[in-house]
Amino acid sequence: MAEQSNLTFGIIKPDAVRAGKFGNIIQRIVDNDFKIRAMKLIHMTREEAEGFYDVHRERPFFGELTTFMSSAPCVVMALEKKGAVKAWRDLMGATDPAKADAGTLRKEFGGSLGENAVHGSDSEENAEIEIGYFFSKLELV
Numbered sequence: 001m002a003e004q005s006n007l008t009f010g011i012i013k014p015d016a017v018r019a020g021k022f023g024n025i026i027q028r029i030v031d032n033d034f035k036i037r038a039m040k041l042i043h044m045t046r047e048e049a050e051g052f053y054d055v056h057r058e059r060p061f062f063g064e065l066t067t068f069m070s071s072a073p074c075v076v077m078a079l080e081k082k083g084a085v086k087a088w089r090d091l092m093g094a095t096d097p098a099k100a101d102a103g104t105l106r107k108e109f110g111g112s113l114g115e116n117a118v119h120g121s122d123s124e125e126n127a128e129i130e131i132g133y134f135f136s137k138l139e140l141v
């Protein structure tokens with residue numbers, strides 16, 4: 001689907017929401033010319049977080065990750081921009097905030113590898129799957 005290739009999925013994670021930083025992050029998203037096609041505040045259950053991060057089920061940090069992601073509300077988003085997957089990953093910065101470049105969201109708002117403020121899809125295929133996990137087609141404006 002041609003349109004889908006310009007979409008990615010993002011999460012403003014519980015640490016950033018708890019810290020009251022989601023407004024700042026949304027502003028950065030808008031300033032970087034992403035079109036917000038869908039957005040909602042949700043509080044995932046442990047099971048919903050486990051389903052979302054299913055690819056990481058065998059990783060040693062799976063328990064820590066899903067406990068954290070279900071610990072408080074987060075903001076889930078479908079973002080549109082040309083080359084959205086890479087553009088959003090560039091804006092987020094490296095997974096580990098300590099290794100993220102200056103000016104990236106994880107550098108500015110992330111606290112640790114586990115609590116790194118934001119999530120983004122790693123491919124167009126996963127963006128479609130991840131958007132579909134949280135949004136119906138009707139919710140994309």
Ligand code: CMP
Nearest residue numbers: 061064065095113114115116118119120
């Ligand atoms: P995210 O982009 O949401 O995708 C999977 C997440 O797992 C990742 O961001 C990190 O926050 C988290 N993660 C990766 N490696 C570790 C680790 N070694 N310990 C804890 N969390 C991790």
